[in-house]
Amino acid sequence: MTVINGKVVVITGASSGIGETTARLLASLGAHVVIGARRVERLEVLASDIKKDGGSVVIQQLDVTEMEQMQAIIEVAQSRFGRVDAVINNAGVMPLSSLEALKIKEWNRMIDVNIRGVLHGIASGLPVMKKQGFGHFINIASIGAYEVSPTAAVYCATKYAVRAITDGLRQETAGQGIRVTLISPGVTESELAESITDNEAKEIMKEYRRTTLPATAIARAIVYALEQPEYVDVSELVIKPVI
Numbered sequence: 001m002t003v004i005n006g007k008v009v010v011i012t013g014a015s016s017g018i019g020e021t022t023a024r025l026l027a028s029l030g031a032h033v034v035i036g037a038r039r040v041e042r043l044e045v046l047a048s049d050i051k052k053d054g055g056s057v058v059i060q061q062l063d064v065t066e067m068e069q070m071q072a073i074i075e076v077a078q079s080r081f082g083r084v085d086a087v088i089n090n091a092g093v094m095p096l097s098s099l100e101a102l103k104i105k106e107w108n109r110m111i112d113v114n115i116r117g118v119l120h121g122i123a124s125g126l127p128v129m130k131k132q133g134f135g136h137f138i139n140i141a142s143i144g145a146y147e148v149s150p151t152a153a154v155y156c157a158t159k160y161a162v163r164a165i166t167d168g169l170r171q172e173t174a175g176q177g178i179r180v181t182l183i184s185p186g187v188t189e190s191e192l193a194e195s196i197t198d199n200e201a202k203e204i205m206k207e208y209r210r211t212t213l214p215a216t217a218i219a220r221a222i223v224y225a226l227e228q229p230e231y232v233d234v235s236e237l238v239i240k241p242v243i
């Protein structure tokens with residue numbers, strides 16, 4: 001067993017892709033995973049798989065844009081397991097398009113899920129971690145948090161914001177036993193690109209996604225950050241496919 005064994009880890013956006021794969025890996029290493037997403041039927045299938053393999057899992061329907069729902073999943077973790085060791089703010093959406101396409105509803109959805117969702121995760125988890133005197137936030141950004149690409153201005157803006165918020169959180173929680181990690185995946189196999197409605201962006205994405213990482217590559221990076229001794233803060237990891 002690794003030091004992951006027995007950790008209580010809340011994961012947002014665990015119904016597919018990176019979140020789902022991370023939940024499976026952490027549960028296989030003995031973590032208690034508390035998993036949230038809107039598609040609860042997908043969480044049920046995942047939970048049943050994890051339990052079949054002897055893992056510990058609790059599911060909770062979760063829309064990260066609703067602060068009360070984010071608070072509720074943290075409360076579920078606390079009441080079931082008595083503490084929260086880590087919150088993985090992973091939920092995200094990526095309906096890409098050029099700015100001139102004026103897909104304002106899609107811009108707002110990205111801002112709501114990718115930025116407000118992460119802030120809700122912090123707002124819900126931080127008071128608990130401060131009281132405990134320990135905890136670990138793992139925020140999922142993107143290589144789009146470092147460089148803007150065509151049709152991705154708003155998506156990248158949300159990920160730059162996640163990077164800035166994560167850095168600020170690390171500075172402000174110094175000396176409180178709280179660790180803060182930013183994980184920035186490169187192109188990874190998942191359902192993320194399926195929400196793109198804009199034809200130009202779909203074409204660009206086809207080319208962009210020619211070389212992808214399996215989601216396990218990101219899950220392993222998350223495990224790496226989590227399993228470090230408490231005096232090690234893995235601040236930022238960028239994981240890209242070999243090209």
Ligand code: NDP
Nearest residue numbers: 013015016017018038039063064091092142188190191192
């Ligand atoms: P997926 O689309 O496979 O997974 C996204 C997850 O987010 C789903 O479980 C979805 O569940 C959840 N989600 C979306 N909206 C909400 C919401 N309002 N409330 C709660 N959960 C929500 O994509 P990935 O696994 O790739 O994405 C995970 C993270 O990784 C995202 O933050 C993404 O930006 C980031 N990332 C991904 C990259 C890639 O190439 N795949 C590259 C860089 C970063 P549901 O719909 O059931 O709510």
